[in-house]
Amino acid sequence: MxxxxxxxxxxxxxxxxxxxxxxxxxxxxxxxxxxxxxxGCGKSTLLRIIAGLENVSAGEIRIGDKxxxxxxxxxxxxxxxxxxxxxxxxxxxxxxxxxxxKFAKTNKAEVDRRVRQAAEILKLTPLLDRKPRELSGxxxxxxxxxxxxxxxxxxxxxxxxxxxxxxxxxxxxRLEIAKLHRDxxxxxxxxTHDQVEAxxxxxKIVVMNHGRIEQVGAPLELYRAPRNLFVAGFxxxxxxxxxKGQVLRVEGNIATIGFAGTEAPLAVRPASLKPxxxxxxxxxxxxxxxxxxDAASLRGTIDAVEQLGESxxxxxxxxxxxxxxxxxxxxxxxxxGGSYTAHVPRKALHVFDAEGVSVIAGRG
Amino acid sequence: xxxxxxxxxxxxxxxxxxxxxxxxxxxxxxxAFKTRxxxxxxxxxxxxGQTFTSIGFDRVFANADFGLYFFNSLTVTIVSLVLIVxxxxxxxxxxxxxKFPGNTLIGLYLxxxxxxxxxxxSVSILRMMVELNLVNTLTAxxxxxxxxxxxxxILILGEFIQQIPKDLRDAARCDGVSExxxxxxxxxxxxxxxxxxxxxxxxxxxxxDLWFPLIxxxxxxxxxxxxxVQQFIGQYVxxxxxxxxxxxxxxxxxxVLYLIFSRYLVRGLTAGxxx
Numbered sequence: 001m002x003x004x005x006x007x008x009x010x011x012x013x014x015x016x017x018x019x020x021x022x023x024x025x026x027x028x029x030x031x032x033x034x035x036x037x038x039x040g041c042g043k044s045t046l047l048r049i050i051a052g053l054e055n056v057s058a059g060e061i062r063i064g065d066k067x068x069x070x071x072x073x074x075x076x077x078x079x080x081x082x083x084x085x086x087x088x089x090x091x092x093x094x095x096x097x098x099x100x101x102k103f104a105k106t107n108k109a110e111v112d113r114r115v116r117q118a119a120e121i122l123k124l125t126p127l128l129d130r131k132p133r134e135l136s137g138x139x140x141x142x143x144x145x146x147x148x149x150x151x152x153x154x155x156x157x158x159x160x161x162x163x164x165x166x167x168x169x170x171x172x173x174r175l176e177i178a179k180l181h182r183d184x185x186x187x188x189x190x191x192t193h194d195q196v197e198a199x200x201x202x203x204k205i206v207v208m209n210h211g212r213i214e215q216v217g218a219p220l221e222l223y224r225a226p227r228n229l230f231v232a233g234f235x236x237x238x239x240x241x242x243x244k245g246q247v248l249r250v251e252g253n254i255a256t257i258g259f260a261g262t263e264a265p266l267a268v269r270p271a272s273l274k275p276x277x278x279x280x281x282x283x284x285x286x287x288x289x290x291x292x293x294d295a296a297s298l299r300g301t302i303d304a305v306e307q308l309g310e311s312x313x314x315x316x317x318x319x320x321x322x323x324x325x326x327x328x329x330x331x332x333x334x335x336x337g338g339s340y341t342a343h344v345p346r347k348a349l350h351v352f353d354a355e356g357v358s359v360i361a362g363r364g
Numbered sequence: 365x366x367x368x369x370x371x372x373x374x375x376x377x378x379x380x381x382x383x384x385x386x387x388x389x390x391x392x393x394x395x396a397f398k399t400r401x402x403x404x405x406x407x408x409x410x411x412x413g414q415t416f417t418s419i420g421f422d423r424v425f426a427n428a429d430f431g432l433y434f435f436n437s438l439t440v441t442i443v444s445l446v447l448i449v450x451x452x453x454x455x456x457x458x459x460x461x462x463k464f465p466g467n468t469l470i471g472l473y474l475x476x477x478x479x480x481x482x483x484x485x486s487v488s489i490l491r492m493m494v495e496l497n498l499v500n501t502l503t504a505x506x507x508x509x510x511x512x513x514x515x516x517x518i519l520i521l522g523e524f525i526q527q528i529p530k531d532l533r534d535a536a537r538c539d540g541v542s543e544x545x546x547x548x549x550x551x552x553x554x555x556x557x558x559x560x561x562x563x564x565x566x567x568x569x570x571x572x573d574l575w576f577p578l579i580x581x582x583x584x585x586x587x588x589x590x591x592x593v594q595q596f597i598g599q600y601v602x603x604x605x606x607x608x609x610x611x612x613x614x615x616x617x618x619x620v621l622y623l624i625f626s627r628y629l630v631r632g633l634t635a636g637x638x639x
Contacts, residue, residue, distance in 0.1 A: 053534050053622070074540030087529035090553045099549075100539025 003154030010059035079148035292343030367467030420609030433592030452517030560628030
């Protein structure tokens with residue numbers, strides 16, 4: 001059964017407050033799509049709309065070939081995993097997983113088979129008789145996923161499923177979810193505010209902000225070619241450095257951008273810039289290189305150094321007043337108070353116009 | 365051990381209150397087993413070899429109607445209790461879970477029911493029961509008690525239902541569980557401490573009530589135990605042995621039920637107080 005999900009012109013408001021505006025999105029069968037964005041951007045509401053737990057104010061939702069706007073959650077062939085796990089506290093693990101099936105007129109033997117199979121996949125078999133309060137956070141999470149699996153849904157919906165787990169367990173569970181996606185080959189839609197989860201899990205990321213979709217693309221596509229300032233700042237850790245700049249000259253498609261005392265000629269989209277325009281120059285910490293004192297280098301004084309072992313983050317202040325983070329080698333000599341030079345490769349530069357839209361040719 | 369004076373004061377106050385609350389009950393219990401002469405000679409003394417008697421109980425049990433009074437009280441209390449808890453929980457669920465026009469208004473209307481004592485309406489209630497031909501029936505009592513108990517029950521249960529994570533209901537909805545099933549299989553089991561609280565709060569006043577049995581169902585065969593006790597109190601002669609014995613018997617079932625519920629009651633009260 002095909003499980004494409006498509007949203008057309010979906011909007012949602014609570015009273016006068018607009019939560020989502022004009023959301024258009026196509027999720028293909030078997031894709032792992034991650035909605036990512038800061039809290040309050042509407043990503044969870046969008047997921048709940050797909051689940052059928054919220055109504056839309058406008059627009060159409062289709063799952064498979066069917067319009068599902070009017071269908072209750074149970075008839076949409078979806079299963080949802082909640083951030084709080086939402087396990088029924090008074091039922092043991094087995095009953096938690098079987099509860100929904102009991103009312104779907106599934107016969108007893110079939111229910112039992114499905115529950116035991118899901119328990120096997122998730123290594124829950126020894127825990128079937130336990131109550132949720134007797135389980136660790138990771139185990140509860142697995143039960144919640146198990147409850148979704150037994151429903152045999154076309155689309156899995158995950159609402160920040162890892163945010164209540166500690167860091168080590170989060171990495172582990174992340175891998176398990178990725179494996180589950182490969183094994184089940186089901187469509188999965190996953191909401192998170194953590195861009196690392198988005199990058200590692202997604203086949204397609206949907207970056208959201210203020211109730212709008214900012215950009216949709218494969219993880220590396222968003223990393224390499226963010227369409228605007230928001231996506232550039234959101235994807236990548238530590239976040240991209242932004243430095244104020246100005247357009248000095250424009251010759252054909254080559255604009256020369258001046259920033260922080262240096263200048264760089266860059267190929268931009270035709271007619272996107274004119275001399276004198278204010279722009280924002282973006283450069284990722286990991287794309288800068290320590291040393292290399294040349295025309296394409298940034299110089300400044302060091303505020304702080306964070307040593308992580310395999311690399312160090314150097315926080316420096318440029319003469320222009322901009323703050324910049326540089327990823328330096330683990331054994332850097334940089335020390336707070338000293339001066340520092342970092343080479344900026346031209347092909348790693350991003351340029352955004354006054355509206356925050358990327359103008360580099362071939363991107364965005 | 366270091367004990368702050370504030371704590372001692374609190375405990376003194378609590379102990380005094382306990383004595384105040386338990387005093388009458390203890391007085392009834394010890395005097396129920398004493399001869400009439402001993403009751404008046406030494407009301408505070410414990411029964412001993414000379415003063416012990418069970419004549420009061422003998423007289424109560426000899427009275428054939430006493431079992432009937434007991435049964436009437438039990439019927440009224442239990443049926444009222446079940447109706448209050450069931451209707452109250454359903455109403456509380458509807459008022460907290462579903463947003464519909466008039467939602468707040470109904471909530472306010474019920475809050476007024478907590479503030480205004482139902483006895484103020486005794487005359488109209490009696491008139492209504494006369495018109496409905498319900499005078500001298502247990503149904504009349506049950507109807508009044510359900511009306512009396514519902515507002516507080518809905519308030520307490522609503523508060524508890526609000527604290528059940530919303531995700532649980534959503535998860536059940538995704539599981540395809542009907543709204544009735546969600547209520548009976550998930551909400552009700554999770555608010556059982558609150559139900560115990562409500563049960564105690566409604567059971568005690570219903571069991572002890574003298575007012576409504578007196579005006580609505582004073583007829584033969586329909587009296588409740590509180591009314592039944594009155595027959596031992598005469599204008600000129602009061603059979604104190606029988607009165608105290610029947611009161612002792614009347615206390616027993618409430619006490620037993622209270623002990624059963626109290627474990628949940630404490631949990632319920634504190635769980636409701638701390639958000």
